[in-house]
Amino acid sequence: xxxxxxxxxxxxxxxxxxxxxxxxxxxxxxxxxxxxxxxxxxxxxxxxxxxxxxxxxxxxxxxxxxxxxxxxxxxxxxxxxxxxxxxxxxxxxxxxxxxxxxxxxxxxxxxxxxxxxxxxxxxxxxxxxxxxxxxxxxxxxxxxxxxxxxxxxxxxxxxxxxxxxxxxxxxxxxxxxxxxxxxxxxxxxxxxxxxxxxxxxxxxxxxxxxxxxxxxxxxxxxxxxxxxxxxxxxxxxxxxxxxxxxxxxxxxxxxxxxxxxxxxxxxxxxxxxxxxxxxxxxxxxxxxxxxxxxxxxxxxxxxxxxxxxxxxxxxxxxxxxxxxxxxxxxxxxxxxxxxxxxxxxxxxxxxxxxxxxxxxxxxxxxxxxxxxxxxxxxxxxxxxxxxxxxxxxxxxxxxxxxxxxxxxxxxxxxxxxxxxxxxxxxxxxxxx
Numbered sequence: 343x344x345x346x347x348x349x350x351x352x353x354x355x356x357x358x359x360x361x362x363x364x365x366x367x368x369x370x371x372x373x374x375x376x377x378x379x380x381x382x383x384x385x386x387x388x389x390x391x392x393x394x395x396x397x398x399x400x401x402x403x404x405x406x407x408x409x410x411x412x413x414x415x416x417x418x419x420x421x422x423x424x425x426x427x428x429x430x431x432x433x434x435x436x437x438x439x440x441x442x443x444x445x446x447x448x449x450x451x452x453x454x455x456x457x458x459x460x461x462x463x464x465x466x467x468x469x470x471x472x473x474x475x476x477x478x479x480x481x482x483x484x485x486x487x488x489x490x491x492x493x494x495x496x497x498x499x500x501x502x503x504x505x506x507x508x509x510x511x512x513x514x515x516x517x518x519x520x521x522x523x524x525x526x527x528x529x530x531x532x533x534x535x536x537x538x539x540x541x542x543x544x545x546x547x548x549x550x551x552x553x554x555x556x557x558x559x560x561x562x563x564x565x566x567x568x569x570x571x572x573x574x575x576x577x578x579x580x581x582x583x584x585x586x587x588x589x590x591x592x593x594x595x596x597x598x599x600x601x602x603x604x605x606x607x608x609x610x611x612x613x614x615x616x617x618x619x620x621x622x623x624x625x626x627x628x629x630x631x632x633x634x635x636x637x638x639x640x641x642x643x644x645x646x647x648x649x650x651x652x653x654x655x656x657x658x659x660x661x662x663x664x665x666x667x668x669x670x671x672x673x674x675x676x677x678x679x680x681x682x683x684x685x686x687x688x689x690x691x692x693x694x695x696x697x698x699x700x701x702x703x704x705x706x707x708x709x710x711x712x713x714x715x716x717x718x719x720x721x722x723x724x725x726x727x728x729x730x731x732x733x734x735x736x737x738x739x740x741x742x743x744x745x746x747x748x749x750x751x752x753x754x755x756x757x758x759x760x761x762x763x764x765x766x767x768x769x770x771x772x773x774x
Contacts, residue, residue: 370608382441387414387639387755389439390533393556394683397438402699405680406433408630414740417652424672425564427638427645430685433672435555438683441537441650444553445626446481446504447634448545451538451553453500453574454565455529456516462494462570470515473507477546479714480506483601486585495583502603504580504626509544519543536559545752547630555649560685562623562636562647575622578603607637617666623647623662632660646672647685657694 378723391398404413411581413434417619421437432438467490476482483498491511499508513522530538535557541548553561565571581598589595603609605625607617619639626634632652641645648668653660 344576356694357466364383366544382516385437385440389392389437389441390537390554392439393432393686396431397435397556397683400437400440402434402436403438403682405682408514410697411671411677414664414671414762416655417664419650419652420654420659420666421649421651423555423647423648423649424558424668424675425563425685426561426676427566427647430563430687431681432683433646433675433679433681434683435682438556438578439537439554440651441552441554443547443551443628443635444538444545444558444629444651445628445631446545446670447558447626447636447649448538448543448551448553449500449504449509449626450558450561450565450636451526451530451540452509452512452543452545452631452759453497454524454561454568454569456512456522457497457565457568459516462492462495462497466493466496466511466515468511469514470555473510474510475519475763476510477542477544478505480544480546481604483582484584484599485511487582489586489596491583495541497574498580498601499578500748501624502601506546513543519682521635525733530557530561531551532555532687532690533560537558537740541765545626545628545631547628555651558634558636558649558686559647562649564688565623566638575624576608578609585691595646605635605637606659607639608665611659613660614662617669623698627658635661635665637665637669640671644673644676646676648672655684662688666679 344733385400387400389400391396398404402413406412417436419436421440421442423435423438423564425431426433435721447606466510468487471486473487482502482506483500485496485499485507487506491516493512494513496508499505500512510519513519515668516522516525519542523540526540526543530536530540537551537552537554538557539550539552541551545551565575579600582601584597584599586594598744604613605620605622607620608622610616610751611757616637617637619641621638621640623636623638632653634649636647646669648665650661650665650668653664657663
């Protein structure tokens with residue numbers, strides 16, 4: 343083996359061992375108490391300290407110093423967070439661990455849990471029972487019983503139209519809503535999203551169903567490790583199968599109709615321009631939750647995650663406007679502001695048993711769409727493109743990020759360093 347290769351291998355092994363030792367000896371974050379029956383009207387005096395003690399304190403947490411820009415004025419959200427998607431640094435937060443109704447941002451956890459289950463080409467004929475339990479007034483993509491859809495179609499319905507009907511069909515394919523909810527709660531625990539408690543997989547208002555800005559950001563960060571998740575969340579518009587009907591000649595034909603992403607920072611609106619560098623992730627709105635949104639954007643090689651929950655101002659597209667202002671602040675403050683906490687890695691990454699002789703592989707962070715969260719598939723680092731088929735139109739996720747250290751351990755490849763680099767992706771370019 344060439345000397346240079348030996349040197350690189352030894353360097354990676356030493357780095358991995360040191361980082362794993364740091365992770366295993368770090369103080370254990372305090373778990374939050376069990377979810378209350380309903381989200382509290384005011385932020386509790388003491389909240390979870392996962393990610394750092396300051397994140398468990400009510401109010402705004404930021405280290406303003408010379409050279410650090412001041413936070414945007416007129417932020418009305420009950421809770422928000424700005425974090426570096428790669429390093430995990432929390433640059434600023436407001437009531438980060440306040441447990442609130444999540445609305446359809448909970449679909450990020452649904453997708454992160456179920457996306458690895460089936461190939462995109464898997465077909466399913468919808469039965470009446472598949473759509474049972476869809477809440478009144480739910481957002482729908484327009485799935486019809488007795489029609490056949492691919493898994494690809496269903497995920498487009500989940501991400502673009504926030505279709506609760508698509509969520510319920512996928513849940514039925516997974517063995518039912520109850521089983522799906524159980525798996526989502528287990529996955530949330532694995533991610534250390536301990537503020538989160540799932541009752542309905544689609545995020546529809548339900549008693550005791552809660553999450554937090556911190557948890558939604560953790561979940562988004564995990565989902566973005568999956569190629570399919572990145573592709574779907576960055577798709578602006580797509581063709582969706584319609585209902586089979588007879589034409590004038592009596593022949594059965596099935597057309598399609600266009601669906602557009604309801605994330606206004608991605609698709610734009612009359613009062614909200616497409617945000618430069620935006621790449622997803624998921625929005626939501628219900629009576630209990632108000633408006634919620636988690637977004638990811640890239641600028642000059644830096645990738646930020648912002649979550650905003652329930653703006654208090656009665657303003658059209660207010661959640662997107664406050665998110666855009668926080669993105670602007672974050673890109674200006676990054677590299678200048680001292681973090682107030684961190685996004686913790688999944689339990690599997692921390693608890694992995696580093697054995698002597700383990701080998702390391704750089705730059706292999708979760709590119710495959712069927713990889714589990716926190717576990718990277720061996721092999722290349724794919725470049726995201728638009729999901730194939732059905733005329734879908736994707737704008738690639740921003741982020742041109744490389745690097746990272748993976749250690750191959752007992753049954754999988756676990757990322758053990760604090761930095762969690764996202765796979766190389768096509769850069770998101772602003773539309774003309």
